[in-house]
Amino acid sequence: MTPAPSTRQPWRFSLAVAIVALLALAICARIIQLQVSDKAFLIKQGDARSLRHLGIPAYRGLITDRYGEPLSVSTPVTTLWADPRQLLGQQTHWPALASALQMPASQLEALLLGNRRKAFVYLHRRLAPEVAEHMLQQVQALGLGGIYAQEESRRFYPAGSMAAHAVGFTNIDNQGSEGIELAYDEVLRGRNGQQRVLKDRRGQLIQDLGVTRLASPGQSLALSLDLRLQYVAHRELHQGIEDNGADAGSVVILDVRTGEILALANQPSYNPNNRSRLNPSLMRNRAVVDVFEPASTLKPFSVAAALESGRWKASDTVHVDTGTLKVGRYTIRDASRTAGETLDMTGILVRSSNVAISKVAFDIGAEKIHDLLQRVGLGQPTGLQFPGEQLGVLPSRQVWRPSETATLAYGYGVSVTAVQLARAYATLANGGVSLPVSLLRRSTAPQGVQVIAADVANSVKDMLVQVVEGPRGIYRAQVRGYRVGGKSGTARKTGARTRGYLDKSYRAMFAGFAPANEPRYVVVVVMDNPRKRGFFGGLVSAPVFSRIMAETLRLNTVAPDRS
Template identity: 55%
Template sequence: MKLQGALYPWRFRIVLALLALMVGALSWRIVDLQVIDQGFLKNQGDARSVRHIPIPAHRGLITDRHGEPLAVSTPVTTLWGNPRELQAARARWPELAEALGQDAGVLQQRLNDQSEREFIYLVRGLTPEQGQRVLDLSIPGVYSQEEFRRFYPAGEVAAQIVGFTDIDDRGREGLELAYDEWLAGVPGKRQVLKDRRGRLIKDVQVTKNAKAGKALALSIDLRLQYLAHSELRKVVQEYGAKAASLVMVDVNTGEVLAMANQPTYNPNNRRNLQPSAMRNRALIDVFEPGSTVKPFSIAAALGTGKYQPESVINTLPGWMRIGRYTIRDVSRGGMLNLTGILMKSSNVGISKIALDIGPEPVHQIMHQAGFGQPTGLGFPGERVGSLPNHRKWRDAETASLAYGYGLSVTAAQLAHAYAVLGNEGTNIPMSLLRLDRPQEGVQVMDKEISKTVLRMLQSVVEEEGGGGARAKVPGYHVGGKSGTAKKTSGTGGYTQSAYRAFFAGVAPVSNPRIAIVVVVDEPSEGGYFGGLVAAPVFGKVAARALRLMNVAPDNLPPPAEVQTAEAVKTKGGRI
């Protein structure tokens, strides 16, 4: 009986051939890997030992317009641990917890819960000295990495403009968020050798250098920002106000020189941070501006040619009815010219003018001054407000628009509008960044009309009975307008006891340099009128700002009067 293989000898030969082919393929692969293609095994080996770790990028510096730092990045040490390795050093956990300043029980629970992981953060943001003290304990499984932490030298003074970054150094509020890509930079890479446990053996080389973020120079003048911050804090405390804002704009360039808010917060310590304190109210809170828009209604009337500064309006008996609405004046004015209407802040007078010229001129000039439009500052969360444009205007809507109700603005928009008045009717875009050269503006108001309105506003401040006497600045002619507006309620009407106090003005009148708006929200102690609460803040801030900016005084007594006064004093001294 023959064997099966003897009956089919070709099968045996096929098997032998296949085995020979397999041996040949393996031999060729061995030769290929060991002799020809050596890079493959080298790369595989490197993949198990060579690592690329990121090099953090230095975030760009934020400064004020004079180079004073507002946000800087400092190196910090972050400690991380490998829970698998730390399991072998359980006896040293209490020592580690004490060095980290953490509760031993809490740390033990974390390490037990995450014992299968190979990476957890132990603590972040230590100073290099603090981190080195922990590393010097040589506890297995504890490692470090370099990071950067943001520090804000101005603290709460500029917090709501600059904003802050999170623990990963990403912008989260303010200009830190708006310009995050500009400031962030590009991380680099470092090639290192690590063992199978992830421990560093050798720092090989830097394969890609980190690219630092770009610097950002703001238009803010830190000296003026401190001044505004200080005066707002005082007025909030004195009058028991809920909040306050101040915006100062360079009339000629549109740059924001100061933007302060109360309440505020310290971005370097945000443990007890209240969300409401983070809000940049000057750009986010909208309100009805009240009497501060009356100068623009006067400008609209002058622009029609139907009215002149000496035109007289009968405001008696101090009230008027439009349908079911009654418009009242705070003070009884009588026969008032246009300057008198602003001085007495007559709602009746400005309403009669608006009803005579129609709503279109008033709406147009307010629109051209920037109401109801974005400022172009690019600030996160900025509100635009509203400027209604009805298809058919009712008389009540026309009158209320003329004296500052029925529209909503931000403090920044109002400051921008007054800068238009101060810049001879030229609308220049606002900027929170320092400008090397002024931006192009658009003429939106006749130059002579803007100058005439400024002279009227000067009378409001400097003449008796004008309502703005507390805004006077020694040595300078200033012009401005106070305002007081009831706050809206949640039901759509107005509250009976909650007000906002305003003052908006320009200084100096002869050669305007700055426009300032002050808003005080819900003053509750000692009064609530804009001329009483907000005007003094304007006066104090403007006085020091003009001197810091080296603006020449335009309201000094003539030299002859000064000499006569000195002579009388000297003569009296001799007697």
């Protein structure tokens, strides 16, 4: 008889069930841990491998002249880049790839091999979109991956070299490098946006997850420059340098009533749209960076200090004995033949007598002249906040020696910029009221400061009209239909390697205003080292002043103040 099977389970089966149950519990516990405890960590690790944040470039703000004419605009460009890691296994196709990218095969090979462990390397920066599109089509025809396009923008300067020194330019990364582009970089550049995407391990786009931050475009800037006057200043300065064989020059046109700079021209200049072979010396904005001794253009302020002191009146006279004056071991000389003349204050300016103005300075003391020069802005910041702007030098001494007093009175031992000189003359033309200068357009004139008594400023202003319009005036500075005031200056240049002045090396200047009855504009012309027709400011710079002032008045439809 066969025995019946046992109803009791073998111990092996129980052990197997227990093991399976424990494994199931362990798996469940691990799942719970991953889904609850380590969820944030796993999401972070997954995102690190697939989630990417792409920048959305913000368009740089527009720069215009005072009437909205563009001086600096942003144009779309395309940058091509590569992931060398994806291309290392396709070296047989590199020659064809180099041909598609229009670059030497050796250059492409060196670029990819030199960055073999990197995920990003530039191939071409800032291409025209149509050129980049053609290259990408050629690459796609080869069936190769690892080449990508990135949309960017670059700056274009419609005015070219004409406004280069004022506007400046940006570098290849669209950051301000010179001029207004640098000074107001934070305002112009805006803030880039951000886009979130999913990519696979090869860098291919899987899913666009949307924009996480919108791009904020930069603010636009309206400069005080008038593009019409900028062209006139650029053209006439260039012609003046050609005619006189000068090395360089600067022109500043300033609005007397608002302190706005309407033109800021320098020669030689450069083209900011093509800087492949740019000499850095051409980028120097001479009108705000170069300092020079103003020479006789400073005499009107010495006369103003004398009138302000109360010790001198406009009708008081100085006798010039021999045309020279011995001061210690120095001899002061007049460039014009003033020996034996008796000059009133107007005559001192008309004849530009170093001897006469020195005698006046000895009487009132250098401190009064120094104080007035400081009040009109010499040795002080102009308020432009322009990169590299120089303050010049206005020396201050406890005790002024006679030679120092004399040289201060006729504009030596002091250094200024063209913008500072223009601001000082605008103060005289504005009845002694000083305004801060600006390269940004102003909707209203700022509050001025009375730094010279109005009657003194107006008296000196009338004297400067005689300097140009009088019988022995600087006729080359005259403007048909308008009464003009101004003063020329001629300064010997100092050498970088010498301790004194150079022989036959000069700087010629003219500073003036018009129309004389109610001055609207100040123009300063500085010519560096003229050699062809002479070197005196009244001969070299005055004609350039006349042509620029005539066009400035005409373009702004200022009514003539004389028949």
